[in-house]
Amino acid sequence: MNNSSEKNPGTLQRFVSQKGMGQVITVTVGLVVLCIVFGFINTNFFTSRNITNLLRQIAPTLLIGVGQSYVLFTGNIDLSIGSVVGMSCMISATLMCHGVNPWVAVLITLACCLVVGYVNGILVSRCKLPPFIATLGTMTIARGIAQIVNGNYNTDSIGEGAKGFRSFFYSGKVLGIFSAFWIAIVIWLVFNYIMGRTKTGRHIYATGSNIDAARLSGVNVNHTIVYVYVVSAFCACVTGLITCASTGTGTMDAGTSYEMYAVAASVIGGVSTLGGSGILLGTVIGASIWGVLQNGLQFAGAPVAIRNIIIGIIVVVAVLMDVIVRTGKSKTRRNKNN
Amino acid sequence: MEGNKNHIPAGQELVRMTGITKQFPGVKALEEVRFNLYSGEVLSLLGENGAGKSTLMKILSGVYQRDDGEIILFGEKIREWDANKAKDAGIAIIHQELNMCTHLSVAENIFLGREIVKKGRLDNGRMNEETKQILDKLNIDIDPAVQVGDLAVSKQQMVEIAKALSQNARVLIMDEPTSALTSKEIDELFKIIHQLKADGIGIVYISHRLEELQHIADRVIIMRDGKFIKEMPYDINRMDEIIANMVGHEIKEKFPRVNRKTGKKILEVKNLNAGRLVREINLELYEGEIVGIAGLMGAGRTETTRAIFGIDEKESGQIFIDGKEVKINSPIDAIRAGLVLAPEDRKKDGLCTGLSISDNIALPNLDMLSGGILGTVNRKKEKEIVDQSVSSLRIKLPNAQVAAGSLSGGNQQKVVVAKWLVRNSRVVIFDEPTRGIDVAAKVEIYNLMNQLKQSGIGVMFVSSEMPEVMGMSDRIIVMCDGRITGEFMIEDATQDKILTKATQFEKNK
Numbered sequence: 001m002n003n004s005s006e007k008n009p010g011t012l013q014r015f016v017s018q019k020g021m022g023q024v025i026t027v028t029v030g031l032v033v034l035c036i037v038f039g040f041i042n043t044n045f046f047t048s049r050n051i052t053n054l055l056r057q058i059a060p061t062l063l064i065g066v067g068q069s070y071v072l073f074t075g076n077i078d079l080s081i082g083s084v085v086g087m088s089c090m091i092s093a094t095l096m097c098h099g100v101n102p103w104v105a106v107l108i109t110l111a112c113c114l115v116v117g118y119v120n121g122i123l124v125s126r127c128k129l130p131p132f133i134a135t136l137g138t139m140t141i142a143r144g145i146a147q148i149v150n151g152n153y154n155t156d157s158i159g160e161g162a163k164g165f166r167s168f169f170y171s172g173k174v175l176g177i178f179s180a181f182w183i184a185i186v187i188w189l190v191f192n193y194i195m196g197r198t199k200t201g202r203h204i205y206a207t208g209s210n211i212d213a214a215r216l217s218g219v220n221v222n223h224t225i226v227y228v229y230v231v232s233a234f235c236a237c238v239t240g241l242i243t244c245a246s247t248g249t250g251t252m253d254a255g256t257s258y259e260m261y262a263v264a265a266s267v268i269g270g271v272s273t274l275g276g277s278g279i280l281l282g283t284v285i286g287a288s289i290w291g292v293l294q295n296g297l298q299f300a301g302a303p304v305a306i307r308n309i310i311i312g313i314i315v316v317v318a319v320l321m322d323v324i325v326r327t328g329k330s331k332t333r334r335n336k337n338n
Numbered sequence: 339m340e341g342n343k344n345h346i347p348a349g350q351e352l353v354r355m356t357g358i359t360k361q362f363p364g365v366k367a368l369e370e371v372r373f374n375l376y377s378g379e380v381l382s383l384l385g386e387n388g389a390g391k392s393t394l395m396k397i398l399s400g401v402y403q404r405d406d407g408e409i410i411l412f413g414e415k416i417r418e419w420d421a422n423k424a425k426d427a428g429i430a431i432i433h434q435e436l437n438m439c440t441h442l443s444v445a446e447n448i449f450l451g452r453e454i455v456k457k458g459r460l461d462n463g464r465m466n467e468e469t470k471q472i473l474d475k476l477n478i479d480i481d482p483a484v485q486v487g488d489l490a491v492s493k494q495q496m497v498e499i500a501k502a503l504s505q506n507a508r509v510l511i512m513d514e515p516t517s518a519l520t521s522k523e524i525d526e527l528f529k530i531i532h533q534l535k536a537d538g539i540g541i542v543y544i545s546h547r548l549e550e551l552q553h554i555a556d557r558v559i560i561m562r563d564g565k566f567i568k569e570m571p572y573d574i575n576r577m578d579e580i581i582a583n584m585v586g587h588e589i590k591e592k593f594p595r596v597n598r599k600t601g602k603k604i605l606e607v608k609n610l611n612a613g614r615l616v617r618e619i620n621l622e623l624y625e626g627e628i629v630g631i632a633g634l635m636g637a638g639r640t641e642t643t644r645a646i647f648g649i650d651e652k653e654s655g656q657i658f659i660d661g662k663e664v665k666i667n668s669p670i671d672a673i674r675a676g677l678v679l680a681p682e683d684r685k686k687d688g689l690c691t692g693l694s695i696s697d698n699i700a701l702p703n704l705d706m707l708s709g710g711i712l713g714t715v716n717r718k719k720e721k722e723i724v725d726q727s728v729s730s731l732r733i734k735l736p737n738a739q740v741a742a743g744s745l746s747g748g749n750q751q752k753v754v755v756a757k758w759l760v761r762n763s764r765v766v767i768f769d770e771p772t773r774g775i776d777v778a779a780k781v782e783i784y785n786l787m788n789q790l791k792q793s794g795i796g797v798m799f800v801s802s803e804m805p806e807v808m809g810m811s812d813r814i815i816v817m818c819d820g821r822i823t824g825e826f827m828i829e830d831a832t833q834d835k836i837l838t839k840a841t842q843f844e845k846n847k
Contacts, residue, residue: 199713209690217702
């Protein structure tokens with residue numbers, strides 16, 4: 001998508017033969033089928049109004065998916081994402097309610113969230129805590145912070161002064177599409193570039209593929225792990241700001257379960273939870289499938305409970321397909337290896 | 339326990355495979371291969387990496403299905419075949435990587451999946467007792483109740499052999515069983531193999547260490563490129579013929595020595611201490627020389643290289659490069675100082691096997707390949723250095739985008755080395771550079787070491803293979819129990835002298 005446009009056949013070949021590309025192509029087909037099905041069920045599905053709504057719905061999932069994918073690439077996991085979303089939402093809203101300039105509030109919020117990411121990274125890399133436990137801890141702490149900043153109450157409306165903030169992060173439209181979606185896309189483009197084309201990206205893949213070999217090759221694996229957690233916290237923070245901008249208030253339980261949605265978007269898109277493989281393009285497709293399902297099932301009148309069940313099944317099936325394909329491949333590889 | 343049922347008179351044909359063909363997508367792994375095995379013999383299955391030995395054995399043990407051909411087992415023709423049927427029929431494989439539950443006891447492992455149950459509860463007493471009987475029969479001194487993970491690798495392997503026998507194995511396939519053993523442990527293993535032979539078990543022995551064969555092999559079958567090449571009785575006087583058949587051409591020089599006058603001192607290590615196995619190490623390395631580090635398994639050779647390279651923490655000591663002291667606290671520092679290490683365990687430390695060959699070669703060199711605020715990798719430059727290393731090392735590969743893990747052992751080793759040669763390093767340290775790779779690939783690694791030497795780089799290599807140390811080094815350092823116990827110029831070195839120093843343990847320990 002981003003780099004296949006170069007005419008160099010080596011680049012194209014490289015693009016198609018990327019690990020995880022197979023899964024991405026499969027789920028893209030799945031996404032198209034889903035859209036067609038929902039288009040048949042509901043004639044309003046393909047209206048421009050619904051599509052702009054859909055894109056707005058996809059934005060938060062895509063953002064947190066990018067962060068979680070980064071962490072998964074290194075073979076770790078970040079469970080604190082949802083709480084950081086809540087923290088971001090609450091801190092920014094509380095500050096704005098107290099009359100702090102919205103942009104200053106954004107900077108303060110950003111700083112607070114990045115600290116959580118940094119702590120996650122340090123705990124996992126230097127302190128060698130299992131990522132599941134470390135981020136479970138920070139998840140609880142961050143949620144606690146979200147509750148404490150406004151004395152265990154949701155905030156009032158962030159007020160008229162925050163109009164520009166709300167427009168920038170959410171309701172403003174460029175080319176008829178909500179700015180939330182554009183923010184998500186721009187962030188995705190940047191991180192996709194970093195992953196695919198830069199030294200940092202290579203270091204992330206190498207760390208996830210074989211941390212010992214990476215270390216011996218001169219990769220600073222501790223820095224790399226801290227980096228991905230900070231990226232994840234950054235994405236969660238922006239998601240929190242978008243949430244705040246969309247409702248105009250701070251809600252303490254904003255972002256609940258988002259870390260799991262992020263895992264879902266990543267793995268549907270072919271990012272391996274074992275690290276070292278997958279591409280960020282897959283995360284876009286994964287997040288889109290997630291959004292289309294939510295939107296389409298809602299349109300089709302399915303109650304929330306049924307939606308959850310269907311989406312859960314799809315996550316399992318998507319990963320199962322990947323596992324089946326992978327074991328098939330590894331068998332043939334083993335033979336060549338002899 | 340059921341030991342006597344096992345006994346088969348020697349010389350009966352246990353296995354006969356004819357016309358075995360196996361096609362994998364893109365490669366013909368086996369073509370019309372024939373193979374047979376008699377009871378009470380050790381058959382050495384020989385061939386380079388990728389010759390098809392493992393594939394053939396996987397077909398015999400039911401892991402792979404054959405496309406064509408016939409298998410006759412104990413006189414009966416086999417049709418339907420899978421891993422469980424093979425196991426029931428008495429075919430067992432001892433893999434290079436052991437398949438043990440390390441947290442369970444020896445007895446629990448041996449009875450895994452067929453535990454003895456009394457009144458709905460596990461009968462641990464009886465399982466331990468029967469395990470003891472099996473181990474005693476093999477003269478293996480291991481407590482059945484001890485955790486497998488606490489045993490040395492050699493003992494674990496023996497437990498695995500015992501497990502196979504307890505399941506009435508009549509055909510035992512051993513794939514590189516000695517690659518992780520010390521010479522004493524290898525002797526013990528050979529004793530067990532002799533005993534199994536006497537019991538009438540047919541043993542297929544796969545190993546790259548040809549010098550081992552003289553102790554055990556009765557017959558050899560040689561394969562090359564997925565084809566049957568030759569079958570012959572084992573004869574130590576015909577080793578050249580055996581090797582020529584494996585490689586397909588004569589290897590003239592096994593250790594191609596080159597001469598170069600050594601220059602000035604590059605590396606100096608002073609009073610290095612790091613843990614129990616690195617004690618007061620002092621060594622020097624000069625331009626254009628190859629220093630071999632000899633010693634027994636566990637002598638601290640690998641640990642010393644790791645400490646120098648900054649992987650493990652140093653307690654004390656100084657490192658000088660070109661006379662200037664350098665602080666090396668991480669591999670990053672070491673690489674900056676001009677040091678390079680090709681580690682012992684390719685899969686664990688050397689390669690990101692899931693990533694492409696190109697990614698692996700580029701990884702340590704990204705600092706030279708990237709630029710800009712974000713550190714964008716210059717793909718053109720990257721391709722250049724990858725192509726250059728691949729061709730200069732003659733790495734055989736379909737293209738540089740395939741996963742590094744899909745290459746054969748020898749080629750993987752070349753990739754491990756290749757990724758470092760792009761840099762202008764001063765010192766290259768190899769740890770067991772030829773472990774588990776075939777004869778031809780070994781010679782290529784030797785040539786590479788010589789190339790480095792001639793370009794004035796200091797080469798240091800750790801090796802457990804005495805002929806290799808004697809054949810390649812200009813100077814030999816011997817280690818024992820974490821200390822340097824001897825140092826010889828090659829002219830003065832003999833195997834005896836090295837071995838004496840390698841076993842010079844401190845008495846008061």
